[in-house]
Amino acid sequence: GSDAKLSGDLKIFLDTSNPAPRATMEAMIGRFQEKHPDLNIETTVIDREEYKTQIRNFLTANPPDVATWYAANRMRPYVDAGLFEDVSDLWQDAEIAENLASTKGAMTIDGKQWGVPYTYYQWGVYYRKDIYEELGLEEPENWEEFKANCQAILDSGRKCFTIGTKFLWTAGGWFDYLNMRTNGFDFHMDLAAGEVSWEDERVRKTFENWKELIDMGAYIDNHQTYSWQEALPFMVNGDAAAYLMGNFAVAPLRDAGLTDDQLDFYQFPEINPDVEMAEDAPTDTFHIPANAANKDAARAFLKFVVSADEQTEINNGKNLGQLPVNAKSSVDDDKFLNEGFEMLSSNSPGGVAQFWDRDASAEMAKVSMEGFQEFMVKPDNLDRILAKLERARQRIYK
């Protein structure tokens, strides 16, 4: 139990390198430390982009006792390689079993659970309400309105969307939404699993929709040179009116000076009325490496993280500003969190996806997101891009 006396070293690796999340996690670890003063906790924060490349190394070489990662397919390679500890025992625990039931699926591979989630967050369109108001625009309900709004914004000399695709995954978000709205959640998942040809007409349709936006000039120029953070100032400065992003973008936007009067959120609108709405809600997780030294402490820490109080605390608007995974926790009284929670629980009948680079296999994700980026810059290359992706699919999922 969490009250047992814990001692020894506890090495924690975090990828929460942005200032706000970093502080949140450090504070949480501080609280855990208070409870277990004999424990010598050592925290290492690694840049989020770098973390993704380094996890493979440290899991095999000098594993910490606890490490952050992502749910679903994204953890499969490490599970398959036996590098993550099976923590099904934790999930037997009544408290976790009940309160975390909704995310159990995302943590399960081969019928076992390999970690615990600590936060998840909605994706959606964050926009400058003041600009919308200035132009007399409403949150769009469907594709036509979406495009009409965009046209109005463009006419006012702004761009509709900011985005920074240097690290590719942001384009994946756009693809997720366009494809889920065009072809539905199941098709999207099939595509992620490599079961559908990239040259399929339905995929083409998604890209056609996307192309409409691109051709309008909806996105900021030169997005391929920016990281997602570097794209923020466009929105802050009012050069772009909206950002399709995860909820973690709210903190830096607020930090940059946008008030809640200026900033608002809407669900990505319907495109194909025949398919049900589905959402991206990536889940961030904690794992115990199989070679961890202090698994007892690690288990205690995982339990601590998912406890209702901690979940409430770390996910509140001042901190991560995201959604708690524990059903007993309360969602902070933050309009984005509330809206998001609402959206995910009631307005996502199609299903909830993790994210493109977590749902698709790593290699496919890489190749395809590169294709998305290219497409966003050179929409005319579509045929070439799709052919390339198809070749990659056949190689990767052979």
Added chain:
Amino acid sequence: MFPKPIERAPRAWQLTYQGLLPVALIAWLLPLIAVAIFSIKPDSDFTTGNYWGWPSTFEGINNYRRVFFESDMPRYLLNSVLITVPTVIGAVALSSMTGFALGVYRFRANLWIFFMFVAGNFVPFQILMVPVRDLTLDLGLYNTKTGLVLFHIAFQTGFCTLFMRNFIRALPFELVEAARVEGVAEWRIFWFIILPLMKPALAALSVLIFTFIWNDYFWAVVLTQGAESQPVTAGITSFNAQYRAAYHLMSAGSIVAALPPVLMFFLMQRHFIAGLTLGATKG
């Protein structure tokens, strides 16, 4: 001397030349000057779009303070020192011995062993990446400064051997023979005669290797992670990730990272250049 010495040219051209020098220098170093200026600007200059103008206020001290006290930079710097210095010592020590062996003795395999060092030295080091990473993992040295140091020593030994051997070859061989006639044991010849004469080469190589290792990024990324063992080149990237778009801090951080080799260069200029030219000469 070519081109014709300027002092023989007409006065007008002399003046033009003297004037042209600083202009050319500024143009040449423009990117660096920009970074230096960035590093003393306040944050607000970037939000207001005053990228290339005069700093509105001088925030140098503040910016550098933040680099030193609010980030892991000092740790990274220390790591760099702890990686670079042992590497320099190790590589120079090993290669002065291999250089001695290859430069002084005639034996059949001599040239081939020498070529092995040279060839290995020119190998695109990416080919070593996967095996060396595995090796380091197997040795339990992944993400340790030791692992990085060991590899650097081994790899630099190739270059240093090339350098040392050529240097020793250029020493008069009679010195060795004279000592042999006098009954001096081989290791004493190395220690009392060759090593003292190699001082300039040792200095030049040390400076050179120092810069190479200090500036290494690739192996730092492949063999280490995190602030406990990564050198400053890798540190600067995560520093920059942390302060993305905070150009003033990124600049200050970059300058801090770049300073030691620059200082080294200025202090040991003569040796440094000797190293560059001596080392690769022969051909």
Added chain:
Amino acid sequence: MSDVELRKLKKSFGKVDVIHGVDLSIKSGEFAVFVGPSGCGKSTLLRLVAGLEEASGGEILIGDRDVTNVEAAERGIAMVFQSYALYPHMSVGENMGFGLRMTGTDKAVIQERVEKAAQILHLDQLLERKPKQLSGGQRQRVAIGRAIVREPQVFLFDEPLSNLDAELRVRMRLEIAKLHNDLGATMIYVTHDQVEAMTLADKIVVLRSGKIEQVGAPLELYNNPDNSFVGGFIGSPKMNMLKGKVHSADNGTAMVELTELKGPVFPVSGVSTTRAGSVVTVGLRPEHFEPAGAAHIEAKIDVIEHLGGVSYGYCGAGEDDPLTIGLTEADNARPGETYAAHFDPARAFLFDPETGLRIR
């Protein structure tokens, strides 16, 4: 002070034979000089004696001890190198004492010996200096001092003076001669300088392509060369080698005509192994032309060089081997004019043009 003996000594580098079985004995206290054209193996032979090269065959004895397989350090030799090979980072004193220091000799003994050697060589004032701070001649002396300090049985010198300028060379040459007198040690000296060989040697060893051509005292070689190579090599300016024909040979005297030059037939005595009609090479030293000579040749002199004391006339200057005639002040030769150069036929040498061997 030891004699040195080489027996059938051979050396090859890889497949190239450089020394082809040399037999030589140098007596204790003798000053032997190796001369020969560049690449003939002088240095190699010296280095074999020193132990810096391993012999491919044969034996080396120093003071009756077979040292063929003994390390350089233990042969009781000291060597002075062409480049002096002074340790640049050590002072003069340290340079001289280094060998002893490394073999663990007592400090006091080292100092004593160094000081003694320094005195002999007038280096007392320079013991603290670094080689760089010395002049060429002084460096030379330090190199010799380093050898002396070891009190070797045999001194070896490999062209020790070739890096000095002409004037210094003369002086150092004299010093080495004096040193030999004083120490009485066996010395072997390699040079390609005519004058050094002639002036220093008790015994000159003329080498060609790894073989000994002749061994003997300097004037012996000068006056009585065994073959045209030695004849041409010893003496400066070079001996003139002229084509000749034997008119008649009788009682050890041959009547010889020079076939390419005008002049009377002249007798060469002490020659018993040639026959009338043989083609021979006639060797005539430039300095042996003298107005009082009984024979003469007629030659058109192209260039006359006045060297102050002596003058030389050259016929066929610009060709490979111009005929060189020593002229005295009394001679009235003028460039461009044909001149009757007299010489003493008794001083002419006859060589076999094929084998080069002296005809006696």
Added chain:
Amino acid sequence: MSDVELRKLKKSFGKVDVIHGVDLSIKSGEFAVFVGPSGCGKSTLLRLVAGLEEASGGEILIGDRDVTNVEAAERGIAMVFQSYALYPHMSVGENMGFGLRMTGTDKAVIQERVEKAAQILHLDQLLERKPKQLSGGQRQRVAIGRAIVREPQVFLFDEPLSNLDAELRVRMRLEIAKLHNDLGATMIYVTHDQVEAMTLADKIVVLRSGKIEQVGAPLELYNNPDNSFVGGFIGSPKMNMLKGKVHSADNGTAMVELTELKGPVFPVSGVSTTRAGSVVTVGLRPEHFEPAGAAHIEAKIDVIEHLGGVSYGYCGAGEDDPLTIGLTEADNARPGETYAAHFDPARAFLFDPETGLRIR
């Protein structure tokens, strides 16, 4: 074929005056040799003529044209450097033709001239080779060939033979002499080699510290030096400079005693500017010792060197300036014994020990 005239020529490097106003005229077709100790300014003077250094003052005339401010390439001169300065990346032919090519000469003309020069210098077979593949002497020839090809009015040589070995040096010296005869061009030649100066020059220019000490034909300088510097510099081995005292001076004849050596007082004639009791330096050339000489000195000979034709005895070997005595075969001197060296007093020179000027 042009005369060269220097008028008050001066050169300073920064603050250091190297040439202090030299006046010299070299006649068309003359062979002038600059000699002097190292650093005296020989090369600098030559380079001033060549146009490689700018004069700090004075004028240079070549063939009556003032070329003081004319570019090197346009002075109508050609220069042969000590290191030959052959372009290592060009073949022999290209090296020789390069200058013409730069002036845009017709290819056919270049080829013709190169071939002619190559013939003169026996380089025909080597035109395709790179300098690296040539021997020292051949390189020398190419350097000369490069000069010839340009058909200059004046040839300049800066120690062209100093990198060659003794034997080659003699041969190349002869070739240069012959070339001078054949081409009849004006030549200026820098050397520090006694023999070269004596043998080649029509006119020797002796320099010391940027000033001309004496100009004259070789034998003139040898027989009649203006001062002790020239006396000591010209002639080999060096003139012995002995301390002496004038006993009496009368009618242009001085009776001189050598103060540091035993021997009788001897007369020196042609001397009218000295007085009894003056201290003088007596110059005696080694080769002027001869058994028939009327005067003699007694000296203990330390070392005798036999050079085949000549021998020299040295007294005080190992010291800075040993007394050198030329010995003939007739002499019966032996090392270690005191010997009465006879000389002809008419051949002794008297110099003022202070100014070094010849006392006449």
Added chain:
Amino acid sequence: MTDVSPAVPHYPAGAAPRGWFHRNQQSLAPWLFLAPGALFFLFYVIFPIFQSFNISLYEWDGLSPAEYVGLSNYRDLYWEFVDRDAFYVSLKNNIIWLVLYLLAIPAGLFIALFLNQTVTGIRIYKSLFFFPFVISQVVVGLVFTWFYDPTFGILNTILDWFGLGPINVLGNERYVTYGIIAAGLWPQTAYCMILYLTGLNAVDPEQIEAGRLDGAKGLRMLWFIIIPQLKPATFIAFVVTIIGALRSFDLISIMTQGGPFGSSRVLAFYMFEVALSEYGFRMGYGAAIAVVLFLIMLCFIAYFLWSMYRDEKRA
């Protein structure tokens, strides 16, 4: 002169047999001196080269056991090449790098000639010009990223003065490689410059004078006399530039991450990406790319060794 009493030889008449080591030290010594360095080098450099060859025959994600697949990685590379995929792009970029990087040589020569004077303070100028080489490529990359920034970068600011641009150098697949190469040329030119400066110092002044006498001036002097003599410097500059070009990794990693859409990849970066990056799991494939890179480099290594061998034989 001091009389010297005949010195007594202090060598024993019969050589005392010393230890085996002592007798054989000349043949043993080189191996003892070599051992640490050579073993280290073998272990960490030579052996891994062969390992890479081996790994390239496997399919291996670095986690689970490797699976032998023969030449299939190479076949994939071949198809990537044929399909003008990433491998093709990388290879093509590598060649562009190789060719354009060589510009550092003339550029370095030009600057060296410009600076080869003896005015006061020239030493400082020379060192300052050399500066970029001493700085880490990470910093250089960063600086040039800002330099090229499409909104505020000074490049576009300057282009703007001329009424041109803006150009998004790093975001345009047509310019990106050239942009990175330009950044790389900056330190590399500095390197070549210093090589040439020392080379110019070593130019035989007599040759220049001979050239002057021969009437070669200015550019003709440079071309016919100076440049041929700078051959050693040029050779080194060539070698280090080629190596630099083929090893190019840091700049790409910092400036573009291979993007946009992989168009600035080179083999070195691609292999890192494939084997060790976020989405890379293919050690064998990466090794195969490295092998290809190695084979390209081998041409140059062979050339270098050959020319060294020639020199050795001549020496």
